[in-house]
Amino acid sequence: MATPRPPGRGVFNISFEVIPAFRRKSIVRNAFWISSRRFFLETYRLTRPLLTGLCLLGLAGPALAATQAGKILFSQGTVTAQQAGSALRIVGKGSPIDEGDTVSTDAKGFAVIEYIDGARNTLRPASRLTIDRYREDGTLQTLAAGGIRSVSGAIAKLRPDAVKYQTATATLGIRGTSFDARLCDGDKSCQDPLPNPAARALLIKGQVSAGGRVLVKGGAVAEGDTVSTGAASIAVLAFADGSRASLGPNTRFSVKEWRYAKGQGGQAALRLVDGAARIVTGAIGKANPQAYKVHAATAVIGIRGTGFDLNCRAACADTSALGAEAPPAQSGARGRDMPAEGSRLFAHTWQGTIEVATGPYRVPVSVGQALAVNVGNGASDYLPRVPAFMQEDTLPRPDAVPGNYDDVDQTARPGLYSWVRSGRVALAQGGGEVALAPGEAGYADLAGSVPEKLPAVPAFMADDDTPLPDEFDEVQTRLQLRAQLRASLIEAPAQCTIR
Structure with missing residues (x-):
């Protein structure tokens, strides 16, 4: 066992x-x-x-995994890109730009971005743009600061309603378009770029343009410009010599000639095409009254250190030639009734004396007097009193408006400005929408109000020298930048101290 x-x-x-x-x-x-x-x-x-x-x-x-939306085609200055929650990265020519990137430029820089569908954006100095989404079925980008100059690509052509830009309050719908968008909020780049103009706007109410540009408070008026006001709109202009002009609604007022140097006198020729104006003269008229003239219809108004009102509406704007026999002024209006507004050129003096010339005749109009001029034959009539439509005019006397030519603020109204070069843009905000065609500009404020169509393109957009993305030439751009740098060094040479 x-x-x-x-x-x-x-x-x-x-x-x-x-x-x-x-x-x-x-x-x-x-x-x-x-x-x-x-x-x-x-x-x-x-x-x-x-x-x-x-x-x-x-x-x-x-x-x-990040989806690439495009790349940097060219950059000047410091350009950065950043994903939410990620580190800031410096980008330059050839750097990829992805969905979710916020691309920023410094105060003296800009960047040209080329997207996967061939679209391009020039991101202006001091700008910030976020590429929220960039896919074949649609794109969305947010402009938080500064501005862009944009040309659409294949997506906008294939899906016209699928390409959008937005700000905090407004949306731009893009339809096969070349356009500019500028977000202004106290930004000096939204100031009128014209140096030493004939006049600047002291006061703007409503829609006013100058030389085909939107005129804002502080905006420039140059020799050759015609200032136009819309219905229920007014403008007060301060000229470089201290003279001023208040322009009423539906008025056109031209600066035909302007030459002035402080302490050296000058030459001024202004024209009231139609509408109403209140004018007070300045240094040019005081130094040499013969050098300051205001034209209205077929009359020429000479001054002697003067403040006066002009009214020329409807038939008055007909500038047909004067008859050969233009009679001198008569004492009192012809007929029983005062002439109606629009039937004559009316002049009223409230300071100094003016001289209204029609053909060979010179008719003086002193303080408190009023004159009616028939623009068809040049006949002038002293009126027994100032017409009611001139007395009741709420247009302010220009010398009563605070501010002056040198100190007036030149910054545009805060908000989003858009200008269409080709195609169509729909500017929407506050439940309203403005359709912009080629050559048109629109504005949306920062308060969420319904946007408006502007009477003209703002000067700070029309005169923008930032390269257009579809006309961008890298070699030419570099040459221009070098020339600008060389010019700045010549204007401000370095100061050397030898000890």
Whole structure:
């Protein structure tokens, strides 16, 4: 009889000799399964964090991968791009620009971005643009500061309603378009760029343009410009010599000739095309009254240190030639009734004296007097009193408006300005929308009001020298930048001190 073996050490504390043979294979299989299960559970416990992280990375990887929207075609100055929650990176020519990037330029820099569909944007100095989404089925970009000069690509052509730009309050819908957008909020780049103009706007109410440009407070009026006011709109202009002009609604007033140097006199020829104006003269008229003339219809008004009003509406604006026999002024209006507004050129003097010339005749109009001039034959009539429509005019006397030529603020109204060069742009805000065609400009304020169509393109947009993205030439741009740098060094040479 065999001697029993001592108990073994292992999973089971039992001797195999006492177990029937048919049970041994089953026990071995069960022991192996239990050991393997324990090994698997222990391995899973130790490696679970790693496996979970790898799974998450595998699942999230495609969603987190950035989608390239375009690239930097050219940059000047410091240009940066940044994803939300990521570090700021410096970008330059050839750098990729991805969805979610906010691209920024410094005060003296700009960048030309070329997108995957061929669209291009020139990002102006001191600007910030976020590419929220750029896919084949639509794009959305947010302008937070500064401005862009834009040319649409294939997406806008294939899906006209799928390309949009937005600000905090307004939206621009782009339809196969070349356009500019400028966000102004006390930005000096939104000032009129014209240096030393003939006049600046002291006061603007409503819609006013000058030389085809929107005229804002502080905006410039140059020699050759015609200032136009809309209905219920007025403008007060301060000229460089201290003279001023208040312009009433529906008025056109031209600066035909203007030459002035402080302390040296000058020459001025102004024209009231139609409408109403209140004028007070300045240094040119005081130094040489013959050098300051105001034309209205077929009359020429000469001055002698003067303040006066002119009214020329409707039939008055007909500048047909004077008759050969223009009679001198008569004492009192012809007929029983005062002439109606629009039937004559009316003049009224409230300071100094003016002289109204029609053909060979010179008619003086002193303080308190009023004159009516028939523009058809040049006949002039002194009126017994100032016409009621001139007395009741709410247009302010220009010398009563505060401010002066040198100190007036030249900054445009805060808001979004858009100018269409080709195609169409829909400017929407506050539940309203303005459709802009080529050559038209629109404005949306920062308060969320319904946008408006402007009577002309703002000067700070029309005269923008930032390169257009579709006309961009890198070689030419670099040459221009070098020339500007060279000119600035010549104008402001370095100061050296030898000790």
